[in-house]
Amino acid sequence: MFGYYFDLALRSLRRNKALTALMVLAIALGIGASMTTLTVLHVLSGDPLPGRSSTLYAPQLDPRDMGDYQPHGEPPDRVTWIDGMNLLQAKRADRQALMTGGSVAIQPAQSALDPFYETARYTTADFFPMFGVPFQYGHAWGTPEDAASAAVVVISGKLNDKLFGGRDSSGRMLRVEGRALRIIGVLGDWRPNPHFYDLNLKSYGGDEGVYLPLSTSQDLHLAHLGGADCWGNGGDGATPAHTAPCVWMQFWVQLDTPTQATAYRQFLIHYSQEQKSLGRFQRPPNVRLRNLMQWLDYEQVVPGDVRLQTWLALGFLLVCLVNTVGLMLAKFLRRSAELGVRRALGASRRALFMQLLMESGVVGLAGGLGGLLLAYLGLWLVRRQPADYAPLAHLDGAMLVMTLVLAVVASLLAGVLPAWRACHITPALQLKSN
Amino acid sequence: MDIRPILSTLHRHKITACLLILQIALTCAIVCNGVFLINQRLQRMDIPSGIADHELSQIKFAYIGDRPDAYAQAQTDLATLRQIAGVQAAALVNQLPLSGYSMSNSGIKLRPQQQRTSLEVASYYGQNLLATLGVRLISGRDFQPDELVDLKTALPALHSDDMKNLPHTVIIDQAVAVRLWPGQNALGKAIYFGNDIPMQVVGVSSPLARPDSLQMGAQNSIVFPIRLTATEGGSYVIRTTTGDREQVLKSALAALKRLDPNRIVLERRTYDELRHEYFQDDRAMAGMLVGVIAALLIVTALGIAGLASFWVGQRRRAIGVRRALGATRGNILHYFQTENFLLATIGIALGMVLAYGINLLLMLHYELPRLPVIYFPVGAIALWLIGQLAVLGPALRAAAVPPVVAMRSV
Numbered sequence: 001m002f003g004y005y006f007d008l009a010l011r012s013l014r015r016n017k018a019l020t021a022l023m024v025l026a027i028a029l030g031i032g033a034s035m036t037t038l039t040v041l042h043v044l045s046g047d048p049l050p051g052r053s054s055t056l057y058a059p060q061l062d063p064r065d066m067g068d069y070q071p072h073g074e075p076p077d078r079v080t081w082i083d084g085m086n087l088l089q090a091k092r093a094d095r096q097a098l099m100t101g102g103s104v105a106i107q108p109a110q111s112a113l114d115p116f117y118e119t120a121r122y123t124t125a126d127f128f129p130m131f132g133v134p135f136q137y138g139h140a141w142g143t144p145e146d147a148a149s150a151a152v153v154v155i156s157g158k159l160n161d162k163l164f165g166g167r168d169s170s171g172r173m174l175r176v177e178g179r180a181l182r183i184i185g186v187l188g189d190w191r192p193n194p195h196f197y198d199l200n201l202k203s204y205g206g207d208e209g210v211y212l213p214l215s216t217s218q219d220l221h222l223a224h225l226g227g228a229d230c231w232g233n234g235g236d237g238a239t240p241a242h243t244a245p246c247v248w249m250q251f252w253v254q255l256d257t258p259t260q261a262t263a264y265r266q267f268l269i270h271y272s273q274e275q276k277s278l279g280r281f282q283r284p285p286n287v288r289l290r291n292l293m294q295w296l297d298y299e300q301v302v303p304g305d306v307r308l309q310t311w312l313a314l315g316f317l318l319v320c321l322v323n324t325v326g327l328m329l330a331k332f333l334r335r336s337a338e339l340g341v342r343r344a345l346g347a348s349r350r351a352l353f354m355q356l357l358m359e360s361g362v363v364g365l366a367g368g369l370g371g372l373l374l375a376y377l378g379l380w381l382v383r384r385q386p387a388d389y390a391p392l393a394h395l396d397g398a399m400l401v402m403t404l405v406l407a408v409v410a411s412l413l414a415g416v417l418p419a420w421r422a423c424h425i426t427p428a429l430q431l432k433s434n
Numbered sequence: 435m436d437i438r439p440i441l442s443t444l445h446r447h448k449i450t451a452c453l454l455i456l457q458i459a460l461t462c463a464i465v466c467n468g469v470f471l472i473n474q475r476l477q478r479m480d481i482p483s484g485i486a487d488h489e490l491s492q493i494k495f496a497y498i499g500d501r502p503d504a505y506a507q508a509q510t511d512l513a514t515l516r517q518i519a520g521v522q523a524a525a526l527v528n529q530l531p532l533s534g535y536s537m538s539n540s541g542i543k544l545r546p547q548q549q550r551t552s553l554e555v556a557s558y559y560g561q562n563l564l565a566t567l568g569v570r571l572i573s574g575r576d577f578q579p580d581e582l583v584d585l586k587t588a589l590p591a592l593h594s595d596d597m598k599n600l601p602h603t604v605i606i607d608q609a610v611a612v613r614l615w616p617g618q619n620a621l622g623k624a625i626y627f628g629n630d631i632p633m634q635v636v637g638v639s640s641p642l643a644r645p646d647s648l649q650m651g652a653q654n655s656i657v658f659p660i661r662l663t664a665t666e667g668g669s670y671v672i673r674t675t676t677g678d679r680e681q682v683l684k685s686a687l688a689a690l691k692r693l694d695p696n697r698i699v700l701e702r703r704t705y706d707e708l709r710h711e712y713f714q715d716d717r718a719m720a721g722m723l724v725g726v727i728a729a730l731l732i733v734t735a736l737g738i739a740g741l742a743s744f745w746v747g748q749r750r751r752a753i754g755v756r757r758a759l760g761a762t763r764g765n766i767l768h769y770f771q772t773e774n775f776l777l778a779t780i781g782i783a784l785g786m787v788l789a790y791g792i793n794l795l796l797m798l799h800y801e802l803p804r805l806p807v808i809y810f811p812v813g814a815i816a817l818w819l820i821g822q823l824a825v826l827g828p829a830l831r832a833a834a835v836p837p838v839v840a841m842r843s844v
Contacts, residue, residue: 244593
């Protein structure tokens, strides 16, 4: 029966080419626009560390003075140097890392390459095991290197390709800001998007080229990148002093169970109370402990424009579907005579309904294929945009399947009303009028 | 023309008519809001920077290693830049308007011990800033050379509450003056920063745009008498005539590189390029909106045309009868045009309500202002036009139906 209906659908669609083309075009345009924006939304709101994200938390404290104090306000989204160090040394979590962004000059040994700037991450050792960072060559540093401010560096695979042609460079030296640092590891493919651990830099496509111990970066007075939020007389030095009333460090912890998370939140409250009694904090304890996905949601990492575009495209799809419903209704009702004959010959309403739905399904499939082409075109246009997420806009397998499913489901839905109307025609009336 | 027969015909095609009305309403609502969004972006891109846009260029360096002689170097660099043919003025500044890179913001208080800051402003500083950028002084004076403090002295002074080594004067722009002291003379007034550091307003400048965060007041800016160096994140800015900007920028860069080859060029661009980059997201968004609105109008037009030709096909016999009974071609043409006009009008009316609803949602989630009334007629006229254009083809075909059709059985 399926094959027969399919054949009937094709015949009927061929009979009225202009109307069929209009319906396919409407569905293709609607699906193309929606899938382009949905793909961008899907890529941007994805989980940067699937499997790990639920155990990673960003603790927030409120170390500010009473200026501009509002009860129930949100605490700053970064920590001060002193708080970061205190929380790090408290070691209350399974793993914890204190870090900040930076920018360093690299002077390649080869004279063919000019010195250039590379974004850097200054972090403590747990960064690598906590985030599950893959290594191509060598290994990460550990707590001893942190303590000794060791002159070691881990570089990204991309930088390794640029400087060493992709060969194992561990053990070789890298000149960073005029100092020689020993390369101990080369990362594999590590491009978490969004750049969740530091959203003060680019939110997307902001992978660093160089990683070095936080203590080493401070000893070498390396420049900090990502700004600082200060209060009181914090001023705005590019790299705040360690005692400055400024938040400029990211602190991340790994807490494997919800019980541990509850305990850690308690710890943060106790810590705030303790700091308040010491006179360092002035505000009442105000802490947050968001896990990675909650953190991304709170930081509104998906640009508002992208969400607006998605709504716009879905609105567009709705108009295209209403348009298709109208056209399909016209098409099905025009065939009243034919349907009347089929009814008179004994076809059940159900059979007619299925036959008509098959027709709209075929339109949907054709529209879906057209929409897929348009989505590829749309994503190509998105990639040409200047936004920092633009290079990420690619259609993956899941979204490809979703395109076709959405198109067929949408057109089936659009076909229900016209098909229902068409198969409720009285056969006798149709036969008589002819 | 009598619309009663049209209404009774439409009554017999209720569902189709309703679908058409719904489509027109949705299109109208989206087009109204879309055009409004486009206009918002265009307005944003039109914000005046307050400086001589077409005459300025920026050069920014990064340095490897420490530079103990950075302040002396900055003086040499500026002197060298001023000697280059075509350079009218040269400055070292911490940030530029609409550059998207905000290095410095300050909270202003009007009284010591004030709980909340009165205004959040962008703070500019540097050497020879106002004159080079082309910002006019409306009243008061520019900074005297002896008022300028080095950034490397000011920062430690700030952290240690050492008032002596901090600047004591400030120039505010007109937008800030109006916000803080509406209708009063701002000159001589005191404002407070951080932990009640007092500064006296010595000048009011023409409006100067912020580097970023325009939603906090696009032109809330102040200028501090602080010198900085390129090693502390400052940019060299040169002013030339519009015509030879590229040429002079090239020779300026060459001259600076000759003075100190050990620096990496981070930025080298004219101010127009900088401004273009700042608004590129807005431009892309506006482009996308134009594309969707165009596609939407095309789909709606095609839908109207498709349904109209279906109706014409269905009513061929009735048209033939009417023609046989004496209706002119014009009558038939007008019939379909009026029918479309009626449907479009109902759709537009519904669309206005929808447009208003969508706007309320956008206001709630995207900090957009209320949709101005002017957009409603714009959307209405667009859809009336689209409807009439789309129906014209099928209506002409209907008018061409010969009366003899009435005589033939189907």
